[in-house]
Structures are given as structure tokens and as C-alpha cells.
Amino acid sequence: MPSFKLDGKTIPFEPGDSIIRAADRHGIEIPHYCWHAGLSVPANCRMCLVEILPAPGQRPLMLDILAWDAKAGAYKPDSKPKLQPACQMAAVDGMEVKADTSEHVKDARHAVQESLLLNHPVDCPICDQAGECKLQDYWLAYQHTQKRMRDEPVHKPKGVVFGPTIVYDAERCVMCTRCIRFMAEVAQDPVLDMRERGNLNEITVAPGRELDGKYTFMTEHVCPVGALTTIDFRFKARVWFLKSAKSICQGCATGCNAHLDYDPRNNRVYRYRPRDNEQVNKYWMCDDGMLSYHRAHEHRILDEMVSGRVTGHAAALEAIKKLFEGVPKESVAVVFSAQHSLEDNWALRELATVGLGTSALFWSGLGDGYEDAILIHKDKNPNTAGVKQLAPGARPFPELLKEIAAGRITHAIALGSETPTREPKDLATLQTLRALITLATTDGPLAEAAQVVLPVTSWAEASGTFVNAKGLRQLAEAAIRPLGSAKPAWEQLLRVALAMGLETSWTKLREIRAKLLVTDAPGAGEHAGTVSP
């Protein structure tokens, strides 16, 4: 593999890599604003300047300058190496590059920072980006000086509503053009552009348009400073209080890798951020996915309920025992959930096939929706492929309705409350069951029709494995503590089995995972973001 030296370290690179890309692959950050691994390279911020040493026999590339001579009290002609943008310069085998070790580079970084902060309002105490802002980070690392300008800074528009999701502050903008390039190159909707010149530069929305569509949140995410903020997260939390779990978006079968940010002090989830994964979502997520973290708190079922009334756990289990006593196994169905993890569905399969001895297996989940060629999958469930792997013979939900209508199924245990449609006639059919037990996280038709509802944790409260549409198994870590009386579904199913007097083969999550690895999921995700096929 070809390689070059960066500050004396050997950096192997792939053909086509720029210096910054190759360094980034090796965990070395060359400071930058405009460069983003998933976007084109405008090389306009100049923060990434490096010194490339001439190859043996080559003339050094020099720049004529006027240098301040303190003794003489005047500027004098001088020269210095011409620095080059690491984001645009291709890595060349054997080249030598100086960054942190070059005094010229240090001066350049300092100068770029000072220039960017010349008219900046430095309103960090009320800025949502504070704590994760590149201007702050690089000031600390490369500038460290007070502002020298004493004039009134140039003022520009603040709090400009770009559309239903994004607010723009031109005074904080460093004009890196990442937002413009994201909309043009990834979202394929060139709705943003730059207007004016010099220190009057600002980002603007195309006339007659607003910044809308399916990928607006990503403009905020790529913005390296606090110039773009989302209406959803604006003024809600200070990022230094947030912790992060490596999660998997539950919004569709793409299974985008995400950071789920939560505040452990009030046990609330505050936002999603994309987690880079070249094989799944690269660096991106869609707006619906970014907003889907709200599901961790909205429409939740947090108590055991029998016939619509809140009861304790013991009363609910007693009711289940009575409802299922003496029922012939041919009349009992189980319903897997494409919304739940492999672990939860595995426990239900075990209960169905080993415990209850039924072969009436069905599966449910949300119905299909919008899709595109960028990221969004029409299957709005995160684990349809996982359910199909675990229970290949399970039939889709409409088949269950037919069996109930024909009187062949009279009792059912369902995981998850979602059904592909919310037709009143389907709910009416479900209500003809003599007994329906639903293990549910949120409200939905299967919870509504159930005699007994057991509250189960969401993906945000319990770790679980999900198989995306490409067949990749990915583990979502738990973030917050379980809400209300909710417990992981595999644990609730264990209690159901014990209440029914059935044998069980699991008591702990690690036993389920061990069995999944051996029998059902070669290479199943032991690690967050594992993507083995």
C-alpha cells in the first residue's frame, strides 16, 4: 500500500485519497471547516493548510511575503513555503507533509481562526452548538488570543427561518458551503446558495422556496458551527449534559446507524445524530428518522392493563393464566413484531413452538410508506428481515385476520402493537378473539384490542439486534433506563411462560444471544453497529 509521512508518522492511503482523507482514516484530524468526507471539495476555508516538503531534486514552492521586522519597525520583503490545502492535495507515495510540526502551518491556522472570528458575535452561551463547535475547538487548539479588532463587527441576519425545520444565523456562519453542497449533492435539491461577497456573504434559500423535503436536518448536522440549528433541538439542552448510545434508527428497514443522545439526569432522549457507516447510511439520516427518537417517549404504554384498567404485574399474569387455561394449542396464535428486536422475537418463538406447541405463527408491523433512492426504505419496520429469518413460516398479519374470522384462531399472544393498516373492520375482527395478550411499547391496534397488555421497553431502553433490508445484523445499545413498569419483551415473555406453567430455555439476555449466535444468527451483532451479513 502506498504511504506518505505526516509529521513523521507513516500514513498508508488508498488511491484517490487526499491528504486529509488519508489522515482521517488513521484517526488524525487535520483541522478543517469546509471538508466533509461525504461531499465535494471546494477548499475554501483554508483551515487545513499544510506544508508539503519538496521531493529530492525538486525546487521548493515559495511565496513572496512582507514580514514584520520589529527591530526596524517596518515590513520587509521575505519569503515562506507556500502552504497547500490538505483537503485538495492528493496523497502521493513517499511525500513528506508537515502540519502540527510546521511553524508556518501554526501561523496559518491562527490567522484563519482570527479572520473567521473577526465579525463573529461569540454568542456561545446561547448557541446550541456550544460544546461541539469547531470554532470553539479550534480557537482553543490553534488560536488562543483575544480579539484585536475594536470596531463594531459587521452585523448580518439572525434567526432566519429557512423552512419548517431549520433556523439560520448568518453572523455565526463561516461560509464553508457544506449545507449548500449537502442539499445539491446528497439531497439532490439545490435549494441553498450563497449571496454577496466578503464579510457580507450569507447563505440564502432559492427565491420562492423554503428549505424543506426529506433531508433538511442534515444541513444542521454538517454545519461545523452554530449557524444552522433545528427547531426540534434549539434551546432544549446543553450538549455537555448529554450522553450518547450507539443506536440503530427504527424508522425504516434501512437501519441507519445513529447516536442516540440522552440526558441521564431526567432520563430523556433529546436527539439522533448519524453515526458513520459506509455500508449502511454513509454519513446521513433522513428527517423522519432524525425525529423518530420522539417515539421513546410518545404514546407509551407504561403499566400492566387488564380489560383497559391499570393493574399490577401479578394481577396481569393471573389474568393471562386464566385466559389460556385448557385452550387447545391449535387455537392459539402468536404474532411476531417487525418493530422489535431479534432477542424479543426469539423469546416469543421459543414460547410459541417449545412452550405452547403452536404452529400458528404470524407477523405484524407498520405498513409500507414513502421510499427514495437515497436512504429511505418503503418498509417502515427496522426488523422485518430479522423476523423472516427467525420464523420463515410466519404468515403476514392479514392471514391472521382470516384465521380469526374463520374461527380457527381464538387466542393470541402478540409482540408490538402495530398492524399494517388501521382499518376499523380489522380492529373489530381482532376484538372477536376470546383472548389477546399484547406486549406493547406504544398505543396501537393490537394493544387496543387486547384483554391484557404488558408494557415493554423501547429500543432506547434495552439493547437489541435488528436486521436491515440488506440482511445486516446491527446491535442498538440501550440509552435511558426503562420507563414506568416497562421491561424488555423477552423478560416479560419469560414471566408469561412461567405464569402459564411452561418450561423455558432462557432467563437472561446473554443466553438468548448465545442461542441466536449458534442457531439463528451467525455473526449476530455482539457489538454496536456490527454489520456482518
Ligand code: SF4
Ligand atoms: S450555514 Fe453552516 S454549513 Fe452552511 S455555510 Fe454556514 S457554516 Fe457552513
Ligand code: SF4
Ligand atoms: S432512512 Fe430509515 S433508517 Fe435511515 S434515518 Fe431515515 S427512517 Fe431512519
Ligand code: FES
Ligand atoms: S478543509 Fe477547507 S480548505 Fe481544506
